[in-house]
Amino acid sequence: MKKLGILLSGRGSNFQAIARSVQAGKIPAEIAVVISNKADAQGLETARAMGLEAVCIPSKGLKRKEFDRRVVALLKEKQVDLVCLAGFMRLLSACFVEQFPDRILNIHPALLPSFPGLDGQRQALEHGVKFSGCTVHFVDTGLDSGPIVAQAVVPVNDDDTLAALSARILSEEHRLYTEAINIVLSGKFRIEGRRVMRT
Amino acid sequence: MKKLGILLSGRGSNFQAIARSVQAGKIPAEIAVVISNKADAQGLETARAMGLEAVCIPSKGLKRKEFDRRVVALLKEKQVDLVCLAGFMRLLSACFVEQFPDRILNIHPALLPSFPGLDGQRQALEHGVKFSGCTVHFVDTGLDSGPIVAQAVVPVNDDDTLAALSARILSEEHRLYTEAINIVLSGKFRIEGRRVMRT
Numbered sequence: 001m002k003k004l005g006i007l008l009s010g011r012g013s014n015f016q017a018i019a020r021s022v023q024a025g026k027i028p029a030e031i032a033v034v035i036s037n038k039a040d041a042q043g044l045e046t047a048r049a050m051g052l053e054a055v056c057i058p059s060k061g062l063k064r065k066e067f068d069r070r071v072v073a074l075l076k077e078k079q080v081d082l083v084c085l086a087g088f089m090r091l092l093s094a095c096f097v098e099q100f101p102d103r104i105l106n107i108h109p110a111l112l113p114s115f116p117g118l119d120g121q122r123q124a125l126e127h128g129v130k131f132s133g134c135t136v137h138f139v140d141t142g143l144d145s146g147p148i149v150a151q152a153v154v155p156v157n158d159d160d161t162l163a164a165l166s167a168r169i170l171s172e173e174h175r176l177y178t179e180a181i182n183i184v185l186s187g188k189f190r191i192e193g194r195r196v197m198r199t
Numbered sequence: 200m201k202k203l204g205i206l207l208s209g210r211g212s213n214f215q216a217i218a219r220s221v222q223a224g225k226i227p228a229e230i231a232v233v234i235s236n237k238a239d240a241q242g243l244e245t246a247r248a249m250g251l252e253a254v255c256i257p258s259k260g261l262k263r264k265e266f267d268r269r270v271v272a273l274l275k276e277k278q279v280d281l282v283c284l285a286g287f288m289r290l291l292s293a294c295f296v297e298q299f300p301d302r303i304l305n306i307h308p309a310l311l312p313s314f315p316g317l318d319g320q321r322q323a324l325e326h327g328v329k330f331s332g333c334t335v336h337f338v339d340t341g342l343d344s345g346p347i348v349a350q351a352v353v354p355v356n357d358d359d360t361l362a363a364l365s366a367r368i369l370s371e372e373h374r375l376y377t378e379a380i381n382i383v384l385s386g387k388f389r390i391e392g393r394r395v396m397r398t
Binding site (some may be wrong): 072111113114115125126127128129130131133147148150151153158159187193194195196197 | 230305311312313314324325327328329330332346347350351352357392393394395396397
């Protein structure tokens with residue numbers, strides 16, 4: 001059984017979607033550990049309520065490298081095969097990324113490379129695009145910049161509020177993250193340049 | 200009858216699509232003039248073969264303002280209501296844009312704000328996005344940066360060549376430009392910030 005490690009900083013709605021897929025047998029893996037850099041992250045409580053191991057490694061006051069070293073040590077101890085960021089609000093250092101080559105995923109609520117960073121949904125709405133969506137990508141040391149595994153598109157309507165658009169994207173996020181995890185766990189892909197292609 | 204002015208620098212495949220829509224009665228307007236900044240643009244020949252007025256105003260050796268002044272003068276003489284850029288490879292100066300407020304359109308072969316500038320299709324393919332498309336937007340003085348009128352999405356397939364992706368996008372461009380021209384000619388839209396909304 002492959003092992004997933006989840007990193008989050010808040011509610012972890014995408015973590016919950018992954019956990020539901022695992023429970024439903026839609027992802028052939030188990031969640032080995034859920035790690036938050038914030039003690040009050042709601043995702044930690046949710047994980048514990050689901051009987052999962054949930055650990056806080058506080059980032060506050062730690063240098064990036066030291067925080068990353070502690071997280072990597074725990075992920076390695078738990079023999080994690082794939083790291084899934086689910087609302088984890090920190091960049092990873094090279095020493096973290098190098099420990100899990102092509103084995104760290106993130107999900108972003110926009111059609112990257114449009115609207116990286118915070119508030120992808122708001123950025124899309126204010127820019128006036130007619131379509132937005134979400135992106136699951138491999139994580140490198142940049143901001144939402146690694147090779148793209150999967151994307152989903154949603155329309156942006158003229159009467160959309162930020163809440164309406166965000167809900168439409170979130171629904172696709174939950175579906176897409178499971179799909180992308182399965183692509184990566186299957187190993188049936190190759191990366192050419194920045195292109196992630198199914199094999 | 201509303202009057203369109205077309206600006207192009209090359210083949211003008213989008214100009215031809217607009218001309219077909221006009222002939223088929225799908226755009227309630229006539230093409231008053233086709234202007235190229237290059238004497239050898241194939242679009243000029245095509246226009247003449249269709250019985251349209253086709254004029255070269257060479258940009259080479261002219262200062263931007265002087266070139267723009269001449270083009271504006273011709274568009275005004277022809278009483279053009281809407282200016283459509285169709286592969287026109289120049290930025291417009293503020294003195295041009297101000298003469299046609301919210302009345303200049305451009306089409307770009309990518310889902311802006313991703314991949315502005317040259318070779319939008321190649322940029323998309325090399326970046327590894329799973330969806331690309333095309334965008335019709337109002338023209339400001341920036342590079343493919345004005346408010347978005349309409350967009351269309353196409354998938355990017357793992358086995359896509361640049362030619363295959365470009366053809367898929369071009370087919371959508373031809374459909375989308377007609378749709379966007381009709382939105383603008385109808386006047387049934389408003390612009391809030393950067394958002395172009397139907398009314």
